[in-house]
Amino acid sequence: MLVVELKKDIVGVKVSRKAPPITHLLFADDILIFGQANMQHVNNILQIIKEFGNLPGQMLNFEKSCVYFSNNLSPYTCDTLANALNMSLVVDSEKYLGAPLLLGHSKLNFWRGHKTGKGIKFIAWDNINKSKDLGGIGFRDLETFNISLICKLVWKIISDNDELWIQILRAKCGTRINIWMDNWVIGLGHPPVSADGLVNTVSYTYGSDIFHEGTRNWKESPIHYLFEPISASKILDMNVPVIGNDTLIWFLDRKGLFSVKSVYNVMTRQSEVVTGTYVIPQQVWKTLWKIKLPHKVKLFVWKCIQDIVPTRDKLSRYKCGIETHSWFFYRVISWFHTRANLNFGTEISTESLNKLLMVFVWSIWKDRCSKKFQNHDPNRVMTLDNINKMVYYVPSHAVNLNTQLQIHKWKPPDFGYLKINIDASFFKESLQGGTRLIIRNFAGHCHGVQGQYFNVGMMQGIEVELECKALTASVSLAVTRSLTHVVFEYDNEVLIKSINEQVPCVHWMNQGLVLNIKFLLNKIRHWKCNSVRRTSNTVADKIAKKARSTKLSFEFFNEYPSGIQGWITQDYDVSSI
Numbered sequence: 001m002l003v004v005e006l007k008k009d010i011v012g013v014k015v016s017r018k019a020p021p022i023t024h025l026l027f028a029d030d031i032l033i034f035g036q037a038n039m040q041h042v043n044n045i046l047q048i049i050k051e052f053g054n055l056p057g058q059m060l061n062f063e064k065s066c067v068y069f070s071n072n073l074s075p076y077t078c079d080t081l082a083n084a085l086n087m088s089l090v091v092d093s094e095k096y097l098g099a100p101l102l103l104g105h106s107k108l109n110f111w112r113g114h115k116t117g118k119g120i121k122f123i124a125w126d127n128i129n130k131s132k133d134l135g136g137i138g139f140r141d142l143e144t145f146n147i148s149l150i151c152k153l154v155w156k157i158i159s160d161n162d163e164l165w166i167q168i169l170r171a172k173c174g175t176r177i178n179i180w181m182d183n184w185v186i187g188l189g190h191p192p193v194s195a196d197g198l199v200n201t202v203s204y205t206y207g208s209d210i211f212h213e214g215t216r217n218w219k220e221s222p223i224h225y226l227f228e229p230i231s232a233s234k235i236l237d238m239n240v241p242v243i244g245n246d247t248l249i250w251f252l253d254r255k256g257l258f259s260v261k262s263v264y265n266v267m268t269r270q271s272e273v274v275t276g277t278y279v280i281p282q283q284v285w286k287t288l289w290k291i292k293l294p295h296k297v298k299l300f301v302w303k304c305i306q307d308i309v310p311t312r313d314k315l316s317r318y319k320c321g322i323e324t325h326s327w328f329f330y331r332v333i334s335w336f337h338t339r340a341n342l343n344f345g346t347e348i349s350t351e352s353l354n355k356l357l358m359v360f361v362w363s364i365w366k367d368r369c370s371k372k373f374q375n376h377d378p379n380r381v382m383t384l385d386n387i388n389k390m391v392y393y394v395p396s397h398a399v400n401l402n403t404q405l406q407i408h409k410w411k412p413p414d415f416g417y418l419k420i421n422i423d424a425s426f427f428k429e430s431l432q433g434g435t436r437l438i439i440r441n442f443a444g445h446c447h448g449v450q451g452q453y454f455n456v457g458m459m460q461g462i463e464v465e466l467e468c469k470a471l472t473a474s475v476s477l478a479v480t481r482s483l484t485h486v487v488f489e490y491d492n493e494v495l496i497k498s499i500n501e502q503v504p505c506v507h508w509m510n511q512g513l514v515l516n517i518k519f520l521l522n523k524i525r526h527w528k529c530n531s532v533r534r535t536s537n538t539v540a541d542k543i544a545k546k547a548r549s550t551k552l553s554f555e556f557f558n559e560y561p562s563g564i565q566g567w568i569t570q571d572y573d574v575s576s577i
Helices: 002-006 039-054 075-085 142-159 164-173 220-226 229-237 260-267 282-290 295-306 327-338 350-374 380-391 463-480 493-500 508-521 538-550 562-571
Strands: 024-027 030-033 272-275 278-281 418-427 432-440 446-455 485-490 526-531 554-556
Touching (some): 039 075, 142 260, 220 229, 278 282, 295 350, 432 538
Antiparallel strands (some): 418 432
């Protein structure tokens, strides 16, 4: 097919003038061929089918094949060409893999409610198909979920350049990104605002137009001329990585990656749920589903909080003639529903009390139903034993905490390498922080210590930004001093994973800093980035805190203060050599 497409034996169809032509689409063992409605194309298609059959010895089944023509052709022409192909015409009801092959602009209804009029509905469906954190039980709202899936297609159209179907839709619908129309300035939340009285913007359309030629450094004068002060300041504060391309960022995800889940969560977001006269905070639901108890217990307690357990009192609201003497159980449910604060002493934790109450109420209801419907008398001893097992149940896969509390000390690098340990100390309330690094060789000898103080300037208090700056300073120092064999150690697993892998793990605001770090690392002949425990990074941690607390930047490469020298000596593990 690719050969005949190049030879123009078959001319594909286009959805618009600028769209790429489509000659064929393959799916498993099926093929769709597109061409012009004339005898020349018909003969060329038949010849291709014949040549294909001669190669593997497989012939096309014409009885299972069909042809579809544009509405612009007359019925006589359609019949003539279909007979020449020896294929039947496609009908409107034709299906492929169980789905309609031809769809017009009408919408199909795939979901209908089942209305039988039987039973009592204690809770509306709209309150069930919410997430568990919002008081539902996790059933998805299909209409909202469908909109989320459509958003995924839109996102692929505007962000993906490789797939053919995206190129076709983009050519038909069109898309352009420029500095005046799009939300591209970090921290602004909207497209930048032009300066008062600005008229001529023809020469400035894309981001590269406000860079110095051949670089990614901002042109300060044009930026102040084009944009109002706040927008100009935000632009100049942006760190543009020296490598990488422009990328669309999905603000609803910390990594900037689109997900259907994020769209769905935003569309169904609700801060609290109202049940009767009670307002139930979202934290109640989160606490309920996180408790380590069998799901049947948590589901029953969920019904209690939603006030949909079929007690006599509840049923009497829907049917007449039902006595409401089950006052004890209703009061237990009411206690949990209102989350009253009972004082059981200080020896029992809130979590244990919640677990005990949940299992206790579920056991009472279970014994009550066994007596009511199966005439089984409750066994008090067995019930208490089951309560005890559920409340104090330890999963078989529980980890031995002793293996997690081992102390890991700093270890020297291999012979010929230098190891740089990095850390950052951050005070979120004041946006103040300090970074540090320490360089040591295979014998534990220190080759340098550096600490730097940062006063504000952090983007929205994202701590990883300071971690990125600390690693950037370390790699820059290694490049400046022409180090060729370096091991970088950090107790930030997310950042190290972002360096060693292609998929970003840090916040999207810091991905530019990660690209800069990778660019600098390429200048070092042999390097490694390792993630370590904090106990293996204690000296760097202490130096970072010293820079933050003293609000001073410092560096030492020969003689070191007694305090820092003491940390280094104490941290060195001779037995690891």
